[in-house]
Amino acid sequence: MGQPRPRRGAPSPVRTLEDLRPLLVGPEQRRIRRIEERLDQSMAEMVAGALPEAVIESRKKGEALSWALEPLITDAIHERVRRDPGSFADAISPAMGPAIRRAVACALRAMIQRLNEALALGLSWESLRWRLEARRTGRSFAEVVLLRSMVYRTEQLFLVHRGTGIALEHVTSEDIPYRDPDQVSAMLTAIDAFAHDAFRTDARLERFRVGDLTGWVEHGPSALLVAIVRGVAPPAYGSVLGETLERVHLVYGGELAGFRGDRTPFSGARELLSRCLQQQRRSAPGRGRAALAAAAVLAALAATALVFWMRASWEDERRFAGCVEALRREPGLLVTAAERRDGQVVLTGVRDPLAADPRAVIERGVPAPPAVTLRFEPFYSLHPQIVERRAARALEPPPGVSLSLRDGVLVASGVAPERWIERARWSAAVLPGVSGFDGERLQAQESIDRARAAASSLEGVELLFRRGAARLSSEQRARVDEVAAAADRLFALAREAGMTAEIRVIGYADPVGSEASNRALSLARAEHVAAELGARGVPADRLRASGAGLRRELLSPSCPGGAARTGCIAGADERRARSVIFLVDLRAASKE
């Protein structure tokens, strides 16, 4: 305290305070000034002394400092690398080797998986599109496939408490069936511990593969984030998991450290985890209308192609069926199998050596025949046409003989030498498909010749008459016996040759007298001879008597007509003009 002030002249209260302040807080003011001076002069020195201890203390309390510093350090590293990449590369090179090896292994595995998928795509529309893209962009097809076919989807996420293996949160994609998350997360923890104990104490379970599922395990100080991914996720997906797990630790660090089995505090983690539920599809989104149009065009093209294909297929099928039908209709050919083998039509069957060439049959029967492979084995066909061909080939019938098959019996008709008939009768019986030989309609050439000889011998006979007489002289009548015998022989031979013979008895008269009387006389002469023959046993129905009048072949062409002709025929012919001759009508007997 200072001395009391004089009462004169009232002093200002401010001045009083100013005066009092050095007295009241003088030492403190000096200390503050000293501190300010030290702060101004040696702040950095002081912080440098305190910072290490502060960091150590902060580490003991948790990870907050790490999370806080991380963005600054990341930025600093980025800046450093930008300015001087060389020195940074030197610094991290010892760690780079293992990291690169791991990345290469991962990339190779992913590439193989995607190549498998690419192969599976085969000749799909997708692959066609990629080929076009490869051509357009100048990249290799494999490169485009690798680029475009990457597909993955996160199916399940487990946030697992590191110490207990208890699932704090479990998130799944829609429609994914899953099993008890607690058991799964506990077992994953057990496997992690097992691998850790059994192999390397510094190793943790980071990836596991089950078919096309990959388990990505991200390890944090207090929790694990396990993602079950179908397909191959890009390496960047690991960063997403890592960042999410860091955020979980940042937000729930305290709760994780004090976890006692109550999961309620972690209910908000679900939202954090859901950003790890990622998927990537093959087709790029956002091409709606163009894709729709392309799809419509494609569908139209496909429909047109389908129609053409169906038509072509139908045509092809029709031609194919036509081939088979043509071959089935053809005698001596038998189709046993018709199939498509390696895109080719193969017809298998048997063929009689006498049947038509199957290829010629197809070409004849089917317009624009398809390409076919024919495999025909030889066999004996019993088809009547083939049997007839076989008989004709074996028997070599002479002209005038026809062969046909009736109910297995070979029927021959026509005229043939006796030797051929005899041979055919024996040979036909042993031909496949021939059960017998019918030669009833077959006439031996020789028997016909004999009948014809008998006929011509009869036709050489002339019975002569005296002028004006209608009856034979006794001398000529004796010749009637000869004629009757010849007629008998003729009938017998004709019958043998399968023929019938009819004898026309023709009477003539010489030119003397009127034509009418001569015609009557000639008829009377013919009827007389016929009667004489009938009397000798010649059947009357085989005799036909007629009067021809003048025998014109004896008249010379220069002969005048009427009575003047009398002098035209002289000598022997003069007598022959009064005669009866025989003409034989020999014809095949109808058997029906």
Next chain:
Amino acid sequence: MAEKRKVCVLGATGVGKTSLVARFARSIFSESYLTTIGVTIETRRVRCDDRELDLILWDLSGEDEFQDVQISYVRGSAGLLLVIDGTRRFTVETGLRLHAAARATAGELPSVVALNKADLTAAWEIDEAAEARLRRAGLLVTRTSAKTGAGVEGAFSALARAMLGSDAPLWRG
């Protein structure tokens, strides 16, 4: 939301651990895991004094002369169920040894002993002295029969109650 607790089931080979757990819980894994990685997992929800608790049971393969228990699996457990075969006295020793090993790894934990095969009273070998030793080791002793199901629910309920009442740190290591 039900709380969850990891429980390890320990015991000598052949004491009936897996049968006991199968009486009580369900598993999506086959028993073959026991012989491959040494553990299989079951879950079961229990109700205890109006609280629901999901027990995640780690059924560890038994210890014998051929195999050791993968004791690191005990880390993070909130409780232990020691299974002892009431008809074989030496399984008490094995149970106690496993209990000590588990405590060394995971700290003091609520622990319940299931004296199993209680249906085989004629062959029973565990006498009062042996039970007293178990109690002295801080264990809650119950009798169970995996065959008849007798006492099984009781053993797990006792463990659940002990875990809910325990303030011990849930996991260590």
